[in-house]
Each structure stands twice: as structure tokens, then as C-alpha cells.
């Protein structure tokens with residue numbers, strides 16, 4: 001007997017010659033909020049459709065509570081996986097769209113309308129209850145679809161980009177709401193998104209996919225701080241990737257010979273051998289800026305541009321070898337350093353801010 005709610009076991013889905021999902025394995029726990037994240041066309045929706053029983057794997061197996069679901073259509077499963085879909089009923093009011101699932105369960109009109117109203121209010125849609133869905137904006141429709149999926153309080157809810165049409169403020173509010181509802185109701189959420197902010201702010205674990213394959217699975221913090229490879233590091237985007245040849249290794253720290261001079265980096269458990277060429281990453285928000293170097297690894301670089309990202313400032317520096325380096329600092333630090341475009345500045349970081357990628361052979 002297994003404790004996993006869902007197991008995806010070496011699943012491949014081909015459309016003709018094209019492999020949309022390739023040899024993918026991972027599991028989902030009961031009550032977990034799992035986000036599947038990746039760029040357009042990487043196979044997220046295909047994976048969700050297979051979990052829902054709307055598509056069948058070409059090879060491999062999907063197990064629910066240890067039982068194979070291969071060949072079983074959605075409606076024959078012991079545990080229905082509710083799919084949050086944007087396809088609302090155009091001939092029904094907003095209220096009746098949301099109450100529809102309750103009507104199908106034989107719940108009386110008064111109760112289903114009261115429950116539908118409660119969910120509409122939670123999703124900030126109370127005033128639209130009597131409207132026709134054709135009179136709603138894209139973002140309002142998305143929230144009606146969410147209310148319709150949540151009103152029946154399913155055990156497992158599959159969500160495909162449910163907040164993509166919302167503006168930034170509303171999206172942040174809805175993220176907080178979804179997260180607290182998911183915890184409160186104990187629903188297992190499988191949530192497909194291309195948005196790192198959504199995935200990282202809500203999910204217990206994130207699956208990062210690329211070209212039909214899983215690149216990394218882990219808690220948001222682990223993916224952010226310990227990207228498994230170059231793809232994840234570039235996709236998550238808050239690191240700099242450097243390359244060097246290992247000179248020495250001692251106490252979990254490698255000294256590397258790089259085009260920018262000698263640098264140190266944590267091995268992160270990788271067996272690094274002298275002479276080995278390897279990529280390593282430096283976290284952009286662990287780099288100190290100043291007129292003098294403050295940490296053991298340092299480069300002097302020219303400020304090319306900067307941008308404000310919330311309360312942080314991201315600075316783009318030109319390194320002596322022509323490469324670019326990104327540095328994120330809190331706004332007061334940026335003000336204190338007082339560097340202007342075209343100025344030279346020292347960027348420095350400790351070995352603990354840098355780490356080798358696992359070697360893929």
C-alpha cells in the first residue's frame with residue numbers, strides 16, 4: 001500500500017511522432033498543493049489532461065491510491081478529479097453556473113443558491129450573481145470558473161492557469177485566497193501555471209518541466225536556492241551562471257579557475273575532481289556591491305542598467321570578459337552605494353553564495 005494519492009510512473013504521451021510528455025515520473029501527496037510550471041508547450045496541460053482521464057498515456061502508468069487508472073475514463077474513477085474549466089454555460093446566470101454542480105447532486109434550490117453566493121462573495125463576484133456570463137470580463141469569467149469548481153469542495157482539483165487573466169493586484173489577492181482555501185478545505189490542488197510568482201507563492205512543491213520532461217521537483221525555496229541544472233537556473237532567473245575548471249576541493253568548497261580569475265564555490269554535494277570543467281551559479285541576491293570588494297570572490301564591473309522590482313533593485317553589470325552579471329539588492333543598499341550607469345563597481349560574494357551544478361553525464 002502506498003501513501004501517495006497519485007503516482008505518475010514513466011509516463012509518455014505522443015501525438016503522432018511528437019512526444020509531448022516523455023518518461024515522466026513523480027507523485028502527489030494527499031492534501032498537497034503541487035504546481036506544474038514550465039514555458040509554453042512544455043507539456044503541462046497534457047500532463048493535467050492525463051491526470052484527469054481526458055487523455056491516456058501512450059506508455060507508462062498513472063495510479064490513484066495505488067490503483068492503475070490506465071484506460072479508465074474520468075467518470076469511472078473512484079475519486080473524481082475536478083477540472084477547473086473556463087467553459088461556462090452561456091445560457092445560465094453567473095449564480096446558476098456556480099450552483100450547477102450542486103444541482104447535479106440533488107441539492108435544493110435555496111441551499112445551492114446560498115452556497116453559490118458564498119463562493120461568489122469569496123471570489124469578489126457577489127455583485128455579478130444575476131449577470132449572464134457573456135457580460136463578464138475575462139478575469140471575472142476565470143473567477144466564476146473557480147467558484148464553480150470550488151463550490152462542490154472536491155477532494156482533488158486540477159487547475160489550468162486559473163488566474164492568468166487577472167491584473168497583478170487581483171492575482172496576488174486570489175493567490176492568497178486560493179492558498180488559504182486549499183489548506184482550510186484540505187483539497188489536493190494540482191495547479192498548472194507558467195508564472196513563477198504563482199507557483200512559488202502558493203505551492204508546497206513545484207514541478208519544473210521543459211520539453212515534456214521534468215527538470216526538477218522540490219519545495220519553492222529549494223528550487224530557488226538549489227536549481228538542479230542550467231535550465232532551471234535560467235528559468236527561475238535569479239542567478240548568474242559562470243564556468244570554470246576545478247583546481248582544488250576541500251571541505252565542500254571548490255576553487256575554480258575561471259576567465260575572471262580564481263573563484264570559490266560550494267560543491268553542493270557534487271563530486272568535483274581537479275581538472276573538471278563545470279558550470280556553477282552565483283545567487284544574484286547574495287552579491288554585495290561596493291566601491292571596495294567585501295567578500296572573497298570579486299569582480300570589478302561596469303553598471304549597464306538597472307530596474308526596480310518591488311522593493312529590490314536589479315542591476316546589470318558588464319564583466320571584464322564582456323559577460324553580463326545580475327545583482328539584486330534592496331533599494332536602500334542601492335541608494336547607499338550610489339552607483340550610476342557607466343560607473344565601475346565591485347561585486348563580491350562568499351563561496352556559500354555560489355554552487356556547482358550536479359554533473360550530468
Ligand SMILES: Nc1ncnc2c1ncn2[C@@H]1O[C@H](COP(=O)(O)OP(=O)(O)OP(=O)(O)O)[C@@H](O)[C@H]1O
Pocket residue numbers: 015018019020038039040041042043044045046047194
Ligand atoms: N492533441 C494534440 N495533438 C498534437 N499535438 C499536441 C496536442 N496537444 C498538445 N500537443 C503538443 O504537445 C506539446 C505540449 O502541449 P501542452 O498543451 O501540454 O503544453 P503547455 O505546457 O500546457 O503549454 P501552454 O503553457 O502554452 O498552455 C505542444 O507542443 C503541443 O503543440
